[in-house]
Amino acid sequence: xxxxILLSGGMDSATLIGHCIDNDIKPxxxxxxxxxxxxxxxxxxxxLAKYYNISLKKLDLSPLKILxxxxxLTDKIDVPExxxxxxxxxxxxxxxxxxxxxxxxxxxxxxxxxxxxxxxxHAGDHDIYPDCREEFLDPFETAILRGNYHQVKIITPxxxxxxxxxxxxxxxxxxPYGLTWxxxxxxxxxxxxxxxxNERLEAIEQNRIKDxxxxxxx
Amino acid sequence: xxxxILLSGGMDSATLIGHCIDNDIKPxxxxxxxxxxxxxxxxxxxxLAKYYNISLKKLDLSPLKILxxxxxLTDKIDVPExxxxxxxxxxxxxxxxxxxxxxxxxxxxxxxxxxxxxxxxHAGDHDIYPDCREEFLDPFETAILRGNYHQVKIITPxxxxxxxxxxxxxxxxxxPYGLTWxxxxxxxxxxxxxxxxNERLEAIEQNRIKDxxxxxxx
Numbered sequence: 001x002x003x004x005i006l007l008s009g010g011m012d013s014a015t016l017i018g019h020c021i022d023n024d025i026k027p028x029x030x031x032x033x034x035x036x037x038x039x040x041x042x043x044x045x046x047x048l049a050k051y052y053n054i055s056l057k058k059l060d061l062s063p064l065k066i067l068x069x070x071x072x073l074t075d076k077i078d079v080p081e082x083x084x085x086x087x088x089x090x091x092x093x094x095x096x097x098x099x100x101x102x103x104x105x106x107x108x109x110x111x112x113x114x115x116x117x118x119x120x121x122h123a124g125d126h127d128i129y130p131d132c133r134e135e136f137l138d139p140f141e142t143a144i145l146r147g148n149y150h151q152v153k154i155i156t157p158x159x160x161x162x163x164x165x166x167x168x169x170x171x172x173x174x175x176p177y178g179l180t181w182x183x184x185x186x187x188x189x190x191x192x193x194x195x196x197x198n199e200r201l202e203a204i205e206q207n208r209i210k211d212x213x214x215x216x217x218x
Numbered sequence: 219x220x221x222x223i224l225l226s227g228g229m230d231s232a233t234l235i236g237h238c239i240d241n242d243i244k245p246x247x248x249x250x251x252x253x254x255x256x257x258x259x260x261x262x263x264x265x266l267a268k269y270y271n272i273s274l275k276k277l278d279l280s281p282l283k284i285l286x287x288x289x290x291l292t293d294k295i296d297v298p299e300x301x302x303x304x305x306x307x308x309x310x311x312x313x314x315x316x317x318x319x320x321x322x323x324x325x326x327x328x329x330x331x332x333x334x335x336x337x338x339x340h341a342g343d344h345d346i347y348p349d350c351r352e353e354f355l356d357p358f359e360t361a362i363l364r365g366n367y368h369q370v371k372i373i374t375p376x377x378x379x380x381x382x383x384x385x386x387x388x389x390x391x392x393x394p395y396g397l398t399w400x401x402x403x404x405x406x407x408x409x410x411x412x413x414x415x416n417e418r419l420e421a422i423e424q425n426r427i428k429d430x431x432x433x434x435x436x
Contacts, residue, residue, distance in 0.1 A: 030285075061279055067248075067322065069329035095328035096366055099321040103314055104285065110313035111287035136365035139357040147354035148314055 001025045002114040003155065004105045006032070007056065009044030011200060012120030012158060014180045015166050017052055018173025019157050020118070028112060029056040030105050034097070035065025035074050036186075044181040051176055057108065068095050079184045081193040089128050089195045092184060098131035099140065102154060106144050109152040122158040122166055124199055134159060163203035171207060178212030189214045219243045220332040221373065222323045224250070225274065227262030229418060230338030230376060232398045233384050235270055236391025237375050238336070246330060247274040248323050252315070253283025253292050254404075262399040269394055275326065286313050297402045299411040307346050307413045310402060316349035317358065320372060324362050327370045340376040340384055342417055352377060381421035389425065396430030407432045 003020055007013045007029040020027040031045040042058065049056035068074050071094040080088040098119070105117040125132035141154040158166050170177065182200040183190035190197050192215040204211045221238055225231045225247040238245040249263040260276065267274035286292050289312040298306040316337070323335040343350035359372040376384050388395065400418040401408035408415050410433040422429045 057285060059285065060281055063278055064322065064325075067275060067277065067326040067329060090367070093367070094325075095368075096321055096325035096362065099362060099365055100318075100325055103317040103321045104282065107282075107312075107314035107318055108285040111285060130367065131365035133364070136361050138361075139364065140361035143354050143356075143358035143361060144314065144317060146351070146357065147317055147349035149308070149311070149348065150313075 001116070002109075002112065003027055003116040003118050004109040004112070004114050005029050005118045006101055006105050006120070007045045007048065008120070009041035009048065009181050010120070010196075011163070011170070011175075011177060011180050011182060011203075012122055012166055014044075014048050014177065015170040015173065015175050016118050016120050016157065017048065017054065018170060018175050021052075022173060025116070027052075027054050027118075028108075028114060029054060030059065030108055031056060032059045032101055032104060033062050034068065034094070034100065035062040036094075040186045041181045044179055047179040048176070051179060059104070061104075064100070068097075070095065079194050081191075081195075083195055083198055092195065093129060096131065098129075098136070102140065102144075106148070106152050106154075110148055110150045113150060114152065116153050116155045118155045118157070120158060120166075121156045122161055122163060124163050128195075132159075163199050164206045167203045167207045167209075171209065180213075182213075187216070189216045191216055219334070220327075220330065221245055221334040221336050222327040222330070222332050223247050223336045224319055224323050224338070225263045225266065226338070227259035227266065227399050228338070228414075229381070229388070229393075229395060229398050229400055229421075230340055230384055232262075232266050232395065233388040233391065233393050234336050234338050234375065235266065235272065236388060236393050239270075240391060243334070245270075245272050245336075246326075246332060247272060248277065248326055249274060250277045250319055250322060251280050252286065252312070252318065253280040254312075258401075258404045259399045262397055265397040266394070269397060277322065279322075282318070286315075288313065297412050299409075299413075301413055301416055310413065311347060314349065316347075316354070320358065320362075324366070324370050324372075328366055328368045331368060332370065334371050334373045336373045336375070338376060338384075339374045340379055340381060342381050346413075350377075381417050382424045385421045385425045385427075389427065398431075400431075405434070407434045409434055
C-alpha cells in the first residue's frame with residue numbers, strides 16, 4: 001500500500017510517517033508552500049524526509065497567497081496569541097485550505113497510483129477549523145472517489161485524538177520531534193505564545209518529555 | 219451578488235460571463251495555469267476580461283505539472299484525435315483537476331466574499347470526465363459549505379446542456395467567440411482534429427454560424 005502524506009513539517013504530519021511505517025504503508029510526502037508566513041515548516045519537512053530516507057515532493061504554490069486573503073497565516077495580519085478555543089484564533093483560518101491541499105495531494109496520489117492521502121487533522125483543530133472536521137472530510141472523500149477513475153481514500157488517523165495522544169504515538173514510533181516546526185510566527189526561535197505553540201507545549205508537558213526546540217524568552 | 223468564474227479561455231467559461239451579466243451577477247474571473255499544454259487559453263482569458271472590462275486574476279500554478287502525471291494535457295503524451303466518447307480520450311483526463319481548480323476558486327471567493335463559484339462543465343463532458351458530473355459536484359459543494367465559515371455555492375449553469383445549447387446562449391449574449399481558444403494541442407492555429415476542436419466545430423455548424431477562429435488545413 002502507498003500513501004501520500006501532506007507533510008507540513010509540524011508534529012502531527014511528522015507522526016503520520018511513523019504511523020505509515022508501523023502499518024506497512026509506503027509514505028510519499030508532499031509539502032505545499034501556499035504562501036504561509038511560517039514557511040520555516042518547509043525546512044522541517046525536508047529534514048524529516050531525509051531522516052526517514054523517504055520521498056518528498058515540494059510544491060511551491062506561493063502565488064496562491066495573492067488570492068487567499070484575510071488570514072494571519074498568509075496576509076499582513078498579526079498572528080494572535082492564546083489558545084485555539086479563542087474566537088480571535090479564527091484569524092488563523094486560511095480560506096478553504098484543506099480542500100486545496102487535499103485536492104492537490106489526491107491529484108498526486110492518482111499520478112503515482114497511491115491508495116491513500118493522509119492528513120494530520122486532529123480533535124484540537126475542530127473548534128476553529130471547520131475543514132478539519134469529519135462533516136467536511138466525509139463528503140469531500142465521497143466527491144474525490146466519484147470524481148476520479150483511480151480511487152484514493154482520505155485517511156486521518158488522528159481525527160478523534162488530542163495532541164497529547166498524537167505525541168504518545170510519536171514517542172512509541174520514535175518520531176524525531178526536534179526536526180519539526182510548530183510556531184505560526186515563523187521567527188528564528190518558536191514564540192511559545194501562539195495557539196500552535198501553546199498546544200505543542202501542553203502536549204509536551206503532559207507527556208513529561210523535554211521539547212528539543214528552542215523558544216524565545218526561555 | 220458576486221461570482222468567481224473559472225475562466226479557462228474556452229467557449230463554455232466565456233459564455234458564463236454573459237450568463238452572469240444577464241443575471242445581474244458581478245463576475246470575478248480566475249484563470250489558473252496548471253501546466254497545461256494548451257496554455258494559449260490564458261491569452262484568451264485575458265482578451266475576454268479586457269473585452270468585458272471585468273476583473274481577472276491569473277494564477278501561475280504551473281509547478282503542479284510535476285505532480286499531475288499521465289495526462290496528454292500536462293505530460294509528454296500525444297493529444298488524441300477524435301470524439302469525446304472514445305476511450306482514448308481518457309488520456310486527456312488530468313488527475314483530480316476540477317477538485318483542484320474549484321478548491322482554489324472557492325478560496326478566492328471566500329477572500330472577496332463572493333456568493334458563487336461558476337464552472338462551465340456541460341453534458342458533453344460527462345462521458346470522459348467524472349469530475350464534471352453532478353455525482354461529484356454535489357458532495358464537493360456539501361464539503362465546501364461545511365468546511366468554511368463563509369458560504370460559497372458551486373454553480374454550473376450548463377451542466378445538463380450540450381455545447382450546441384451553450385452556443386445558443388452565447389449567441390444571445392453576444393459572447394465574442396473569436397477571442398476564445400478551444401484546441402487541446404495549443405498550436406498556432408486550432409488543429410480541428412482533437413476532441414475539443416471536434417465538439418466546437420459541431421456546435422458551430424449546428425448553430426449555422428461561422429467560426430471566427432483559424433484552423434490548420436483550412
